[in-house]
Amino acid sequence: xxxxSWNVNxxxxxxxxxxxxxxxxxxxxxxxxELKCTEEQFPFDxxxxxxxxxxxxxxxxxxxxxxxxxxxxxxxxxxxxWPDDAAARGIAGTxxxxxxxxxxxxxxxxxxxxxxxxxxAWLDQLARWLxxxxxxGELVACGDYNIAPADIDCxxxxxxxxxxxVSDPERERFRGLLSLGLxxxxxxxxxxxxxxxxxxxxxxxxxxxxxxxxxxxxVTERLLARCEDVxxxxxxxxGDKPSDHAPVTLVLG
DNA sequence: ATGGCGCATGGAATGCGA
Numbered sequence: 001x002x003x004x005s006w007n008v009n010x011x012x013x014x015x016x017x018x019x020x021x022x023x024x025x026x027x028x029x030x031x032x033x034e035l036k037c038t039e040e041q042f043p044f045d046x047x048x049x050x051x052x053x054x055x056x057x058x059x060x061x062x063x064x065x066x067x068x069x070x071x072x073x074x075x076x077x078x079x080x081x082w083p084d085d086a087a088a089r090g091i092a093g094t095x096x097x098x099x100x101x102x103x104x105x106x107x108x109x110x111x112x113x114x115x116x117x118x119x120x121a122w123l124d125q126l127a128r129w130l131x132x133x134x135x136x137g138e139l140v141a142c143g144d145y146n147i148a149p150a151d152i153d154c155x156x157x158x159x160x161x162x163x164x165x166v167s168d169p170e171r172e173r174f175r176g177l178l179s180l181g182l183x184x185x186x187x188x189x190x191x192x193x194x195x196x197x198x199x200x201x202x203x204x205x206x207x208x209x210x211x212x213x214x215x216x217x218x219v220t221e222r223l224l225a226r227c228e229d230v231x232x233x234x235x236x237x238x239g240d241k242p243s244d245h246a247p248v249t250l251v252l253g
Numbered sequence: 254a255t256g257g258c259g260c261a262t263g264g265a266a267t268g269c270g271a
Contacts, residue, residue: 009259009260009270010259010260010261012260012261013259013260013261034260034270036260036261037261060261060262061260061261061262061268061269062261062268062269062270107269107270107271108271109269109270109271115269144271146270146271159254159255163255163271164271165271198271200255200258200270200271201257201258201259201270201271202255202256202257202258202259202271203254203255203256203257203258204257204258212271214271241259243259244258244259244270244271
């Protein structure tokens with residue numbers, strides 16, 4: 001079973017790219033973030049033609065998350081991590097017995113901004129929500145966490161030092177999620193590798209060979225036992241009008 | 254050096270992403 005996380009940075013702008021990628025890769029589950037559209041605007045037809053069922057929570061212009069699956073999606077829950085949050089940033093569903101949680105953590109803008117405070121509060125609510133889930137079974141909480149957990153996850157740590165994406169309070173909260181009994185799947189499989197999932201357009205990071213690892217699959221102990229690989233499709237970041245994030249695939253046995 | 258990009262909205266300039 002393969003479960004993909006991909007921040008597509010607008011599904012309408014990226015529809016053909018995502019369809020082509022899905023047709024070629026045929027993962028069991030695709031978790032999308034940053035749809036940037038409402039449910040009325042979502043291009044269901046192409047995905048339906050490829051055999052994918054869609055569960056989504058949309059929003060005009062910003063945010064928006066979807067779970068696409070070849071197998072039925074059961075027990076869908078939206079409005080994560082807490083219903084008071086007006087933004088469409090979290091959706092969960094159960095597929096073939098695996099609880100799949102798809103998250104789009106707030107960016108945070110800058111450490112001295114209100115958006116940063118919102119990001120930390122959102123992460124606290126996420127910890128509370130995940131803490132209330134059944135973590136004895138097979139659960140994966142994947143998505144765009146907007147946190148590089150350690151300096152090894154930054155190609156240029158000195159550039160980002162202390163800023164949003166790498167600040168201590170954000171990293172503390174990431175570790176807090178792990179302390180719930182979750183494991184960073186890629187890091188568990190490859191403790192020392194330096195791999196990236198996001199490359200800034202503005203500073204031509206991809207072209208310069210620089211990047212950050214901010215998209216993750218957090219898995220329960222039970223699911224970690226099934227993890228065979230985590231694959232970042234760096235090639236998908238190249239070419240015509242790519243997303244600034246690459247698709248990241250969790251491979252289960 | 255942190256923007257110089259890309260996308261949505263709306264029909265230009267602005268907000269936002271990370």
